[in-house]
Amino acid sequence: MFSPLIKELMESLRCLPGVGPRSSQRMALHLLEKDRDGALRLAKALIEAAEGVGRCHSCRTLCESQLCDICSHPGREKATLCVVETPSDVMALEQAGGFSGRYFVLMGHLSPIDGIGPDDIGITDLLDRVAEDKVKEVILATNPTVEGEATAHYIAEELKSMGVEASRIAHGVPLGGELEYVDGGTLAHALAGRRKLEL
């Protein structure tokens, strides 16, 4: 019942997580009735980000420069490296505060079922960086899910053979949960309560 351009807009909005048929209709009509400038600004931002955003050459997080803000910050210690699954996890840990080391973003986790192996999540790069930067401790902050635990365990084994200490964030992060939805206090607690992985 809507015209082709409106229908296509509604369908395209479905690429956004959490947007179903009802809210895509509401969004499309809102933009067309009340905020076409906002729609055009969003279109421009989508194109520029989709075409311009790459990965930090050091930590692999999403950014459009060679090095992200954290990797290019001289005050961040190279000796402590925190491994996370996604850029949102970096954000969550930074907001929790209390960590002055650096990060390595896997952009995923090991998932043999989906054909995602160590090379797909940059584990070779991670080990190279640990050696290069003379990292003393690697904090494994992958999600406390089955895949996140398996990924942490895999990395810990590799680090052990290099003689580098690995720890796992511990208390407070609810099992089966997603790191990015945990509150800052709990995350700070989990970081402080990390323990050495016994293999």
Added chain:
Amino acid sequence: MFSPLIKELMESLRCLPGVGPRSSQRMALHLLEKDRDGALRLAKALIEAAEGVGRCHSCRTLCESQLCDICSHPGREKATLCVVETPSDVMALEQAGGFSGRYFVLMGHLSPIDGIGPDDIGITDLLDRVAEDKVKEVILATNPTVEGEATAHYIAEELKSMGVEASRIAHGVPLGGELEYVDGGTLAHALAGRRKLEL
């Protein structure tokens, strides 16, 4: 902590209704991590819709052709005209079924406080159309809010002076509610139970 292009994308996503800082971050990262094609398709749809979608010359609803699908349908009776506030309301009534007349979309309601008067919601066009199409009954299906009621009343007064009958959808639509969120059965009932406005 995010790079400028990612920050701008997150801020731009806030133009969507119901999208706060948390979900705009989730949406931006989802698109950049997993669906850049979806992001580019959405950008294209936004530009084409924002620049191409106008208004139906007859009922004023959003569409990119001169006449919308309903106004160009020969089977829809011209003698019964249903007046609604938004294109979503047309959609809701069509999905409820049981109405074979035509629509007139105000794209709003009278709101003296916001400086929205009869001309801003096309009431002159509405009255011209009623005269031209020899409309016998105008069903006022504006929202059952204070402004929607006032708008219905204003139109009914104008129609009375033209000798045209006005009715108001009645039972079932909850007071203070928004037409587009009412279920189809209730809407069909409200249409069937309409009564003549006594002035």
